[in-house]
Amino acid sequence: xxxxxxxxxxxxxxxxxxxxxxxxxxxxxxxxxxxxxxxxxxxxxxxxxxxxxxxxxxxxxxxxxxxxxxxxxxxxxxxxxxxxxxxxxxxxxxxxxxxxxxxxxxxxxxxxxxxxxxxxxx
Amino acid sequence: xxxxxxxxxxxxxxxxxxxxxxxxxxxxxxxxxxxxxxxxxxxxxxxxxxxxxxxxxxxxxxxxxxxxxxxxxxxxxxxxxxxxxxxxxxxxxxxxxxxxxxxxxxxxxxxxxxxxxxxxxx
Amino acid sequence: xxxxxxxxxxxxxxxxxxxxxxxxxxxxxxxxxxxxxxxxxxxxxxxxxxxxxxxxxxxxxxxxxxxxxxxxxxxxxxxxxxxxxxxxxxxxxxxxxxxxxxxxxxxxxxxxxxxxxxxxxx
Amino acid sequence: xxxxxxxxxxxxxxxxxxxxxxxxxxxxxxxxxxxxxxxxxxxxxxxxxxxxxxxxxxxxxxxxxxxxxxxxxxxxxxxxxxxxxxxxxxxxxxxxxxxxxxxxxxxxxxxxxxxxxxxxxx
Numbered sequence: 001x002x003x004x005x006x007x008x009x010x011x012x013x014x015x016x017x018x019x020x021x022x023x024x025x026x027x028x029x030x031x032x033x034x035x036x037x038x039x040x041x042x043x044x045x046x047x048x049x050x051x052x053x054x055x056x057x058x059x060x061x062x063x064x065x066x067x068x069x070x071x072x073x074x075x076x077x078x079x080x081x082x083x084x085x086x087x088x089x090x091x092x093x094x095x096x097x098x099x100x101x102x103x104x105x106x107x108x109x110x111x112x113x114x115x116x117x118x119x120x121x122x
Numbered sequence: 123x124x125x126x127x128x129x130x131x132x133x134x135x136x137x138x139x140x141x142x143x144x145x146x147x148x149x150x151x152x153x154x155x156x157x158x159x160x161x162x163x164x165x166x167x168x169x170x171x172x173x174x175x176x177x178x179x180x181x182x183x184x185x186x187x188x189x190x191x192x193x194x195x196x197x198x199x200x201x202x203x204x205x206x207x208x209x210x211x212x213x214x215x216x217x218x219x220x221x222x223x224x225x226x227x228x229x230x231x232x233x234x235x236x237x238x239x240x241x242x243x244x
Numbered sequence: 245x246x247x248x249x250x251x252x253x254x255x256x257x258x259x260x261x262x263x264x265x266x267x268x269x270x271x272x273x274x275x276x277x278x279x280x281x282x283x284x285x286x287x288x289x290x291x292x293x294x295x296x297x298x299x300x301x302x303x304x305x306x307x308x309x310x311x312x313x314x315x316x317x318x319x320x321x322x323x324x325x326x327x328x329x330x331x332x333x334x335x336x337x338x339x340x341x342x343x344x345x346x347x348x349x350x351x352x353x354x355x356x357x358x359x360x361x362x363x364x365x366x
Numbered sequence: 367x368x369x370x371x372x373x374x375x376x377x378x379x380x381x382x383x384x385x386x387x388x389x390x391x392x393x394x395x396x397x398x399x400x401x402x403x404x405x406x407x408x409x410x411x412x413x414x415x416x417x418x419x420x421x422x423x424x425x426x427x428x429x430x431x432x433x434x435x436x437x438x439x440x441x442x443x444x445x446x447x448x449x450x451x452x453x454x455x456x457x458x459x460x461x462x463x464x465x466x467x468x469x470x471x472x473x474x475x476x477x478x479x480x481x482x483x484x485x486x487x488x
Contacts, residue, residue: 002128002213004244006246010277010310010345010362033132033169033211047277047310066132066169066211089277089310089343091246099211099242101132118132118242120343120362122248124372124457126488155376155413155455188376188413188455221455221486223376240376240486250368254399254432254467254484291399291432333399333432333465335368364465364484366370 002035003097007119009090013104014071014082028104030090031068032061039063040096046080047089054080061098092119124157125219129241131212135226136193136204150226152212153190154183161185162218168202169211176202183220214241246279247341251363253334257348258315258326272348274334275312276305283307284340290324291333298324305342336363368401369463373485375456379470380437380448394470396456397434398427405429406462412446413455420446427464458485 014028034040040061047053059076061067069076082088092100100119136150156162162183169175181198183189191198204210214222222241258272278284284305291297303320305311313320326332336344344363380394400406406427412420425442427433435442448454458466466485 002130002244008246008277008279008343010275010343011347031132031209031211033130035130035167035169035175035213045279047279047308049310053279053308064169064175066171066209068209087275087310087312089275091279099130099132101239103133117345117362118239122246124374124488153376153453153455155374157374157411157413157419157457186413186419188415188453190415190453221374221376223483225377240483252368252399252401252465254397254465255469289401291401291430293432293434297401297430331397331432331434333397335401361467361484364467366368 003033003099004121005094005097007090007092007094007098007100007121009092009100009102009117009119011117012071012088012090012102014084014086028071028102029068030071030092031066031101031103032059032092033066033099033101034061034063034096035099036096037063038096040094040098042092042094042098044076045091045093046077046082047091049087059092061094061096125155125221126243127216127219129212129214129216129220129222129243131214131222131224131239131241133239134193134210134212134224136206136208150193150224151190152193152214153188153223153225154181154214155188155221155223156183156185156218157221158218159185160218162216162220164214164216164220166198167213167215168199168204169213171209181214183216183218247277247343248365249338249341251334251336251338251342251344251365253336253344253346253361253363255361256315256332256334256346258328258330272315272346273312274315274336275310275345275347276303276336277310277343277345278305278307278340279343280340281307282340284338284342286336286338286342288320289335289337290321290326291335293331303336305338305340369399369460369465370487371460371463373456373458373460373464373466373487375458375466375468375483375485377483378437378454378456378468380450380452394437394468395434396437396458397432397467397469398425398458399432399465399467400427400429400462401465402462403429404462406460406464408458408460408464410442411457411459412443412448413457415453425458427460427462
């Protein structure tokens with residue numbers, strides 16, 4: 001089965017929401033590629049610098065699709081209250097092999113800045 | 123044989139075509155390094171967020187060369203109609219070990235933004 | 245135990261301190277994710293281009309937290325005098341599995357530039 | 367011995383030389399960390415898109431140092447004539463474990479753009 005079952009996003013950080021000159025809005029997104037014929041049932045663990053982690057937030061990555069969510073997605077992070085300007089990390093555990101990437105778009109300036117990193121897996 | 127036989131590009135995204143102030147044009151490119159003495163016969167699978175994947179698009183990475191293609195290359199993606207502003211992922215399978223990298227250049231602003239990631243392999 | 249015990253940051257470089265137009269300050273940071281229930285006792289080795297390395301600087305990455313430090317953090321690099329505009333590398337050894345990422349924010353221009361890389365591990 | 371003996375830089379590209387607004391000059395650099403107590407004797411292979419590779423360029427990465435070279439360094443690439451605006455890739459073979467990273471700074475615009483990637487190793 002392609003992919004891995006455990007991924008880590010170390011440098012999560014929600015940039016302040018503001019619109020830049022380009023037709024973009026500042027955001028960050030977690031993208032999950034599932035090349036299998038079955039849905040991937042994921043559990044998301046969120047780590048913070050100053051409090052205990054929130055463990056086991058469920059997310060389903062559909063079979064044969066690229067899917068994902070933004071860090072301000074209330075459907076995924078309901079009740080978590082992931083603040084702007086706060087450092088956090090993610091661990092994503094899945095029952096099916098997946099590939100995880102993190103992207104951030106910062107528009108706190110006239111021009112945008114991109115940041116993209118594959119998650120860490122082992 | 124150097125390299126790996128299966129690669130994944132998670133965060134494919136075609137930026138709108140527009141020229142920036144620099145002498146560049148917005149684009150994204152998939153680069154394939156083949157350090158072997160034989161050509162690499164690749165099959166490209168394209169994954170989407172809202173429809174079934176398109177599997178098995180052929181591409182030949184010549185022996186002892188760095189080669190590649192842009193996501194708007196009709197010779198490679200003939201009939202696929204990979205839209206601007208659409209999220210997609212790629213899986214590249216090869217009969218010869220290769221190394222794959224993805225790059226994007228976004229010029230939807232006065233200044234360019236770079237994004238570069240090695241593909242994921244296992 | 246999640247993570248690895250030995251990490252390398254190749255391209256350490258302290259950008260000059262200056263404030264850009266955005267609400268940021270130029271800096272670089274090393275982020276360490278510890279998903280274990282015990283603290284990670286790390287030893288940081290700093291490599292230079294023109295002198296012998298400084299070995300064994302202690303740092304504790306608390307259990308179940310994302311933590312980190314800036315390269316100008318005197319609490320961590322006391323007496324090291326890590327200069328602006330100087331190339332350096334880091335090796336981080338830990339008694340507990342961790343995941344390490346490096347980020348740099350350069351504001352020596354009207355707009356910021358991001359650089360983010362996972363450390364190398366083996 | 368820390369590090370690996372074979373590294374690949376897929377996306378080599380020399381940006382045009384021009385000075386931006388920041389106190390930087392456009393360039394790209396290959397950085398090699400050698401944490402061993404012995405010098406690393408490297409052989410650099412350069413791959414092109416339209417001609418045969420140039421193999422076996424010697425480079426010594428000193429023991430216990432971060433070292434490196436720019437792609438326009440005539441001491442390393444003597445006679446190679448690595449052109450601006452040309453795509454190339456590198457393979458770096460070493461008799462001692464090393465860690466290799468590639469960085470590019472593009473200043474063909476008022477603001478700089480960074481690109482940083484760890485080499486691929488296996």
